[in-house]
Amino acid sequence: MSGDLAEPGAFLTNNDEFPTWNFGGMVPINHDAYDTACNWKLAMDTFGETYHFSSLHKDMLFNTFHGNVQCYDDDAGAGGHSHRMILCRRDIDQMALEIQMFIRTIAQDFAEIIRDEDYVMGESQQAAANSGALDHFIFGRNEPALHHYHATYAEKLGLPVEPLLDTV
Numbered sequence: 001m002s003g004d005l006a007e008p009g010a011f012l013t014n015n016d017e018f019p020t021w022n023f024g025g026m027v028p029i030n031h032d033a034y035d036t037a038c039n040w041k042l043a044m045d046t047f048g049e050t051y052h053f054s055s056l057h058k059d060m061l062f063n064t065f066h067g068n069v070q071c072y073d074d075d076a077g078a079g080g081h082s083h084r085m086i087l088c089r090r091d092i093d094q095m096a097l098e099i100q101m102f103i104r105t106i107a108q109d110f111a112e113i114i115r116d117e118d119y120v121m122g123e124s125q126q127a128a129a130n131s132g133a134l135d136h137f138i139f140g141r142n143e144p145a146l147h148h149y150h151a152t153y154a155e156k157l158g159l160p161v162e163p164l165l166d167t168v
């Protein structure tokens with residue numbers, strides 16, 4: 001084995017996230033020891049993938065986790081030796097449904113606000129424009145998107161682009 005692990009655990013200190021995990025505040029809640037006739041690497045390999053949930057753990061873990069979904073990340077490219085793997089609980093399915101329903105509700109509420117408030121105001125502004133009482137509109141500096149829209153419209157229509165006015 002190479003000597004790059006001469007300082008066991010040293011690689012754990014090279015991760016900016018670890019200090020946020022509060023390892024010092026964690027309390028052990030269980031300790032088990034198993035006398036098993038397999039190499040320690042095989043014992044550790046069971047934590048390296050989850051697709052076996054559907055066959056080996058079909059009555060327990062497979063009901064709680066999506067065995068075929070996981071997120072994996074490592075720092076091997078940066079010369080590190082750590083990795084993390086995140087499993088996907090099946091609760092995410094219900095969360096996805098709730099998020100979709102929430103987004104639909106927000107989108108519908110937003111559409112109704114646009115229709116009932118913004119476009120009502122837009123009709124009022126159009127009536128004012130149609131009256132001929134105003135020969136131009138001034139957009140504020142807090143309306144950069146409107147400057148961009150209207151400058152783009154003017155440019156594409158071959159109309160003069162109004163310059164920005166300096167503040168006094």
Ligand SMILES: [Fe+2]
Nearest residue numbers: 046052056057
């Ligand atoms: Fe397993």
